[in-house]
Amino acid sequence: MDTFQEATNAEETLDPPDWAEVGSLSHRILDDAIVYLKDVRDRPVWRGMPAEVRAFFGAPLPRSPAPAADVYDDVARNLMPYPMGNVHPRFWSWYMGSSNFTGALGDFLAAIQGSNLGGGNQAAGLMDSQVVNWMKEMVGFPTSASGTLVSGGSMANIIGLTVARNVKAGVDVRERGVGAIPRPLRYYASDQVHSCHRKAMELLGLGNRALRRIPTDAGLRIDIAALKAAIAEDRAAGFKPACVIGTAGTVNTGAVDDLQALASVAGEEDLWFHVDGCIGALIAIAPESRSLVAGIERADSIALDPHKWLHAPFEAGCALVRDASAHRNTFAVTPEYLESTPRGLASGEWLHDYGLQTSRGFRALKIWMALKEHGVEKFGRLIDQNIAQARYLTGLIEAEPALELMAPTTINIVSFRHRLAGASEERLKAFNTEIMLRLQEEGIAALSDTTVHGRHCLRVAIANHRTRRDDLDLVVGEMLRLGREIEAATPA
Numbered sequence: 378m379d380t381f382q383e384a385t386n387a388e389e390t391l392d393p394p395d396w397a398e399v400g401s402l403s404h405r406i407l408d409d410a411i412v413y414l415k416d417v418r419d420r421p422v423w424r425g426m427p428a429e430v431r432a433f434f435g436a437p438l439p440r441s442p443a444p445a446a447d448v449y450d451d452v453a454r455n456l457m458p459y460p461m462g463n464v465h466p467r468f469w470s471w472y473m474g475s476s477n478f479t480g481a482l483g484d485f486l487a488a489i490q491g492s493n494l495g496g497g498n499q500a501a502g503l504m505d506s507q508v509v510n511w512m513k514e515m516v517g518f519p520t521s522a523s524g525t526l527v528s529g530g531s532m533a534n535i536i537g538l539t540v541a542r543n544v545k546a547g548v549d550v551r552e553r554g555v556g557a558i559p560r561p562l563r564y565y566a567s568d569q570v571h572s573c574h575r576k577a578m579e580l581l582g583l584g585n586r587a588l589r590r591i592p593t594d595a596g597l598r599i600d601i602a603a604l605k606a607a608i609a610e611d612r613a614a615g616f617k618p619a620c621v622i623g624t625a626g627t628v629n630t631g632a633v634d635d636l637q638a639l640a641s642v643a644g645e646e647d648l649w650f651h652v653d654g655c656i657g658a659l660i661a662i663a664p665e666s667r668s669l670v671a672g673i674e675r676a677d678s679i680a681l682d683p684h685k686w687l688h689a690p691f692e693a694g695c696a697l698v699r700d701a702s703a704h705r706n707t708f709a710v711t712p713e714y715l716e717s718t719p720r721g722l723a724s725g726e727w728l729h730d731y732g733l734q735t736s737r738g739f740r741a742l743k744i745w746m747a748l749k750e751h752g753v754e755k756f757g758r759l760i761d762q763n764i765a766q767a768r769y770l771t772g773l774i775e776a777e778p779a780l781e782l783m784a785p786t787t788i789n790i791v792s793f794r795h796r797l798a799g800a801s802e803e804r805l806k807a808f809n810t811e812i813m814l815r816l817q818e819e820g821i822a823a824l825s826d827t828t829v830h831g832r833h834c835l836r837v838a839i840a841n842h843r844t845r846r847d848d849l850d851l852v853v854g855e856m857l858r859l860g861r862e863i864e865a866a867t868p869a
């Protein structure tokens with residue numbers, strides 16, 4: 378053998394030596410995956426991991442090879458039985474979607490095609506832009522608006538707040554930095570605003586204090602009169618009011634700020650109007666409920682979250698900006714190694730010009746496939762269905778003397794607690810926390826908790842296409858049982 382042939386023989390690849398073997402393993406994985414979702418209702422929503430599973434994930438870096446089938450067996454044994462649980466019909470913690478099988482196939486195909494969505498002249502780029510266009514259509518934005526698919530709502534909010542800063546700064550912030558801003562910028566949001574906005578303000582160099590939290594009314598919506606007073610006060614003190622953030626669906630209780638009123642205030646006061654619609658922007662596609670988010674189409678920028686109410690597998694967020702040139706002018710940079718060419722691969726649009734990432738995953742495919750399969754109207758009906766289920770649960774709570782509703786139910790989030798006669802707030806918190814933890818540990822349901830108006834409460838957030846009303850009947854019954862058990866076991 379000549380040396381060239383020897384070198385060629387020594388060259389390695391990650392491709393399998395036997396594709397047929399990969400085929401049979403892949404079919405097995407797919408069959409298991411189908412059963413996994415088909416039977417999800419029969420499994421506990423969550424379960425703790427035994428010590429040997431925890432130890433398994435302490436194993437050192439593998440140095441020598443293992444058959445792919447063995448690798449999969451490890452995953453099937455140690456990973457798949459211990460999920461977060463959000464694909465389960467009785468998962469209602471925090472706020473997340475419940476994924477879908479077609480979307481999972483989309484993620485698989487995206488990885489098989491392997492495209493980098495930084496841009497370029499490729500079909501995946503057209504699909505990415507198409508999905509962004511569909512999102513604009515869903516919320517009533519003009520086609521001239523721009524947008525980008527990002528990792529999630531936190532990143533989508535950062536995109537909107539960054540464009541707002543650069544447009545309102547009064548100097549070229551990109552060149553000169555925030556230190557050159559003549560009058561310190563002020564942003565406004567309700568005291569229910571999601572924590573990601575704090576991180577955004579810190580990251581933008583404006584600082585947490587530049588985000589004024591405006592008090593909320595009894596329905597936990599931003600108090601418009603208090604907002605106007607804060608703006609006037611800031612102007613008088615030499616600040617530059619720059620941006621108001623409306624929340625369409627707060628994470629605590631699902632409250633929806635008065636978006637029409639906020640749009641008007643923003644217009645009168647020359648503020649950027651950003652809507653955090655991670656929970657509620659997509660209510661715009663729900664036939665029964667869409668009037669709740671009227672005014673969202675007047676925003677300058679919107680953050681929304683396909684991995685919540687469109688049930689895209691994680692991750693998928695989306696930022697939309699009405700003024701496409703303001704969006705581009707905030708992020709576009711063309712280094713010499715990414716210049717466009719008149720033809721060929723580098724002649725497509727550079728999608729990285731609309732955000733912070735250079736390499737971008739192919740997030741569009743999982744959203745595209747599920748939307749094509751079901752049609753947007755079905756997703757709208759599913760949103761209405763979750764809102765109706767939350768109303769149903771609210772009715773169960775109101776009819777049950779042992780339970781207490783803690784905030785008005787506007788959309789799909791219900792805040793409530795189990796009563797305990799004569800107990801202090803502190804004891805009530807411990808009692809309700811214990812109920813919540815037992816519901817999780819017994820694998821019955823996943824709820825989370827929060828504090829509303831200074832009082833601890835449990836929270837059911839139904840962004841779940843698998844939930845049925847009998848799941849809600851079941852959880853109420855189980856809460857009452859656990860309440861009795863815990864009360865009986867605790868000395869008063």
Ligand SMILES: *Cc1c(COP(=O)(O)O)cnc(C)c1O
Pocket residue numbers: 472528529530531532571573624626627628653654655656682694
């Ligand atoms: C979920 C959520 C976010 C953050 O979105 P991620 O997708 O988790 O990054 C921001 N705001 C609100 C109102 C949310 O519900």
